[in-house]
Amino acid sequence: MTERKLPPDLHRDTLALRTAIAPSQYGEHSETMYLTSSFVQPDAATAARRFAQEEEGYMYTRVGNPTVTSMEMRLAALEGTEAAIATSSGMAAILLLGMGLLRAGDHVVCSQSVFGSTIRLFSGEFAKFGIETTYVPQSDVAAWAAALRPNTKLLFAETPTNPLTDVCDIQALADVAHGAGAKLAVDNCFCSPALQQPVRFGADYVIHSGTKYLDGQGRVMAGAICCSQKDVEQIFLPITRTAGMVLSPFNAWVVLKGMETLSVRMDAQCANALALATWLQGQPQVARVHYPGLASHPQHALAMRQQSGRGGPVLAFEVKNADAVSARANAFHVIDSTRVCSITTNLGDTKTTICHPASTSHARITEAQRQAAGVVQGLIRVAVGLEHIDDLKADLLRGLNSLKA
Numbered sequence: 001m002t003e004r005k006l007p008p009d010l011h012r013d014t015l016a017l018r019t020a021i022a023p024s025q026y027g028e029h030s031e032t033m034y035l036t037s038s039f040v041q042p043d044a045a046t047a048a049r050r051f052a053q054e055e056e057g058y059m060y061t062r063v064g065n066p067t068v069t070s071m072e073m074r075l076a077a078l079e080g081t082e083a084a085i086a087t088s089s090g091m092a093a094i095l096l097l098g099m100g101l102l103r104a105g106d107h108v109v110c111s112q113s114v115f116g117s118t119i120r121l122f123s124g125e126f127a128k129f130g131i132e133t134t135y136v137p138q139s140d141v142a143a144w145a146a147a148l149r150p151n152t153k154l155l156f157a158e159t160p161t162n163p164l165t166d167v168c169d170i171q172a173l174a175d176v177a178h179g180a181g182a183k184l185a186v187d188n189c190f191c192s193p194a195l196q197q198p199v200r201f202g203a204d205y206v207i208h209s210g211t212k213y214l215d216g217q218g219r220v221m222a223g224a225i226c227c228s229q230k231d232v233e234q235i236f237l238p239i240t241r242t243a244g245m246v247l248s249p250f251n252a253w254v255v256l257k258g259m260e261t262l263s264v265r266m267d268a269q270c271a272n273a274l275a276l277a278t279w280l281q282g283q284p285q286v287a288r289v290h291y292p293g294l295a296s297h298p299q300h301a302l303a304m305r306q307q308s309g310r311g312g313p314v315l316a317f318e319v320k321n322a323d324a325v326s327a328r329a330n331a332f333h334v335i336d337s338t339r340v341c342s343i344t345t346n347l348g349d350t351k352t353t354i355c356h357p358a359s360t361s362h363a364r365i366t367e368a369q370r371q372a373a374g375v376v377q378g379l380i381r382v383a384v385g386l387e388h389i390d391d392l393k394a395d396l397l398r399g400l401n402s403l404k405a
């Protein structure tokens with residue numbers, strides 16, 4: 001697949017716009033969407049060589065598609081990895097990671113505050129195949145080290161976490177993993193490569209839900225693993241071409257175009273999030289704000305180092321309350337008083353979304369587990385978009401101002 005020719009050492013913004021396969025004979029400026037399930041072969045002998053993997057060439061979209069290749073090249077360029085392999089969703093990327101790296105009898109150490117479906121995948125699905133997972137507090141490096149066993153093959157982290165924005169030290173976890181002969185995978189959905197490139201800190205695999213900030217406008221499902229070329233070719237490609245959790249060319253095209261504006265969107269959304277978090281801290285009805293961009297965040301210094309000096313686009317805050325019952329009622333009141341923010345658990349959109357984690361994303365765990373995780377009834381999560389900051393403040397103030405004491 002001929003890559004578009006580019007000079008070396010380009011900046012990330014340039015790579016986000018320019019990395020793709022070369023245009024077709026027509027010289028199209030916007031990358032073509034190759035919406036086709038199969039590719040016509042020039043002759044039977046060429047087809048035979050391609051099926052024998054002796055010659056490069058597209059045959060069938062489950063095995064490879066030029067639009068998907070462009071999306072993979074562009075994402076790998078942004079993450080600073082040799083290669084990437086696209087999947088039908090973020091969860092499919094984690095499924096592919098597990099299928100590629102784990103065997104019956106293997107052990108995984110995972111942060112206890114990763115995305116809920118990730119926990120269900122490890123504990124519900126992988127457990128069926130004899131893979132055991134131990135969960136540890138995200139930012140406690142000693143707990144990760146203590147959980148290691150001789151059969152530990154993978155450490156899985158997500159930073160910052162949802163909804164409390166806990167940050168973990170990627171370099172420290174990479175050292176723990178490599179010291180034990182295991183690999184480190186980092187789910188990089190919240191920061192995206194515009195802010196954080198986990199391989200720079202020693203991670204072996206970077207997981208993406210392209211559904212979030214890579215698309216950026218809430219249109220399609222997509223996922224990817226970013227890693228070495230060798231791992232794509234020898235571990236993951238043999239699985240996707242057989243098991244079929246591949247990305248649709250249409251979705252690949254949407255994400256490919258979305259990545260062109262990733263860094264300007266993230267700059268603007270992070271600036272909005274910091275302004276909103278700072279303002280929320282000064283509101284009398286707000287008990288606490290969780291945001292890595294604030295000096296009050298327990299891992300503020302680490303976050304600034306790891307996330308290119310930015311706190312990310314997601315924050316959470318707790319409304320003041322007397323008890324858990326009034327906390328929930330107060331949180332619901334603030335959420336229901338908004339007229340701009342969308343009430344949805346999705347994130348990664350240019351439109352601001354607001355949700356109550358304790359009754360939605362974290363509803364399927366016990367109250368004791370929720371308390372342990374810090375997902376209290378008064379907690380509200382905001383994934384900050386591109387609206388004018390004054391409209392977002394006014395949207396939250398409406399509910400905060402009319403809270404019953």
Ligand SMILES: *Cc1c(COP(=O)(O)O)cnc(C)c1O
Nearest residue numbers: 089090091115187189209211222
């Ligand atoms: C959304 C999300 C996923 C799953 O991605 P899908 O594309 O919805 O399958 C995984 N990790 C994180 C952190 C997410 O936010």
